[in-house]
Amino acid sequence: MQTPVSEAKPERRLHPWSWLFVLVQQLKQFIVPLLALLVFGGGGRNGFWTGIGPLIAVGVLVVISVLQYFTYRYRIGRDGLSIRDGWLHRSLREIPYSRIHNVVLHQTVLHRLFGVAEVRLESAGGQKPEAQMRVLRLDEALALESLIKHRGQAPDADAPAVQADSLLSLPTSEVIRLGLVSNRGMIVMAAAFGAAWQVFPDRMVADYFERFARQLFGYASHLQYGWLTTAAAAVALLLLASVLLRLLSVLLALAQYHGFRLSEEQRRLTMERGLLSKLRTSVARRRIQAWTLHEGFLQRLLKRRNLRIDTAVAEQQGQNDQRALKELAPIATPEVCDALIQHLLPQAQWPRSEWMALPAGVWWRLFLPTLVFIGMLVLTLTFYFQTAWGLLPLLWLPWSAYAAIQQARRAGYAVDDRLVAIRGGWWSRYWRFAEIDKLQALRLSRSPVDRRMGTASLWLDTAGASGFAPPLHIRFLPEAEATKLYSQLSHALARRRMRW
């Protein structure tokens, strides 16, 4: 492959329809102001300009999109991809294949209609993807993906095709279970509600809800039932709402996770999913930074868990972009999860049997923050309102203490020469672990309570940890043990190279 022919590869352009998708993307960004202008800006003295304004704006966007198509070129080199774009402000970007951590292929319904796909190349860190190719013909996109997978060496036609082994695929029944345990519906409803509140002007939403509530209340008071019936009706209404939300969750899960398949090809994991809009994303096995196994209450009822991974790929803060490969198993039985981990981390020992438990009698330290908070709340309430109702939050304490005891009973950690693992939670349980090679920094900390009790806690930092995953944080260790572990780990880390 080191022939000069490969050096002189021609520059390529995106798909001729790509301007349409760029336009759609830009319209999506401006859709709210444009709509608002069209719907609510009409009338008034300068009605003509408000009418023609959106048209001009769309026209400008079309011109920009077409320009982008004509100025965007890419070349598939031997070691990397080079991308040239821009007209007035030009840029040339060289992306070595070895730096690409993740390749994402995304197809919405519109993409599928045109037989194209959006390709996104991601490297570690940073806020934006290395390159976003909007859009390529599907077969070109797949070819580019496999080229990057093989680090620029075009897969030989004569070589036996390496079959990707399927590691996990979810049948529809599992996807329905996934919908049942997830709160997707609620999140979507909340988001829709918030958006409606923002977009529609002048208390329209608030007025609407007020009217609705008044009608409902009027209807209820018209019926003149006793309070028991009213309470029953309220409960029934709540039940109905939660059933509807679950149903919405199931529908969303079906749309997002239908045809979920996780496969492995040459140490690279590829995940495909989606009913209408399809997503295909892949990550090299060694790029996995940390693992989280989670079992919520509903999941436990169904005897399922989910397995997520952290990758060092850029994720825009606050933007819930579910494109990077984060979920290895959205839902699976504990055995399947464990088998998956064993397969992907063959040297590590999983599931662990010898968990180091927390020292006995530390449950009150888990309970302490709640105690302080509730105490302050009660003080403030009784001080301000001068009634005994201010003591109501105290009722939370026994439950919280019980939860703390249960959590302390289940919390633990396990460290060997390959893996650091912690477990915790009670109502909703988690196991989090990372290879020692993937640890980045250590921190030993002692709060005033820690110093009094002769304990310490150890923070282990990994790359790409999101705020949602529980931190790798071993708490309430006896100080000698913590110091020993800390120096042992820091010694081990210094000896080992970081492998991305």
Add this chain to the structure above:
Amino acid sequence: MDVSNGIQPSSPSPLHSDWQHLPPRGAKLAGLGNALAVAIPFVVASAFLSRLADFGSPWLLAPIGGLVGAAFGAWLGVKRHRRTLWKLDEDGFALQRGRWWQTESRVPVSRVQHLDLKRGPLERAFKLATLVIHTAGTKMAAVSVSGLDGEDAERLRDRLARQLDHDDDAL
């Protein structure tokens, strides 16, 4: 300092394998910086509280609150400066901080991504520097030590950066 350290990887640059204090001349600077940082919230809080409790004039109480905050901040800053210790041994860089909440952070040499050496005008006047060690981590993505002696900081940077040269095929 000798430049050859950065060029010849074989010659070991001096390690500081026991805990090092920050130079005492930086205490003033640390106190000043912290005084400003603490005074501002104190000004706002005292003005707000005096309005809320309808006690005194905010125009009088805010500067008083600010002065109290500045004094408290300066005291805290000097204390914290005194309690900041660092060391560099064969495992990497370690930093100890705080008395009430004690933390000890460690960045192994093999995990250093890149280094920043910063010198503000005041720090330059005192021959001090701030060293920022970047890792690929999340919570500890940047470990920053301000008030280091300028030459120590340069030595630390050279020593920690040398590992990066060895590692250039890490990807």
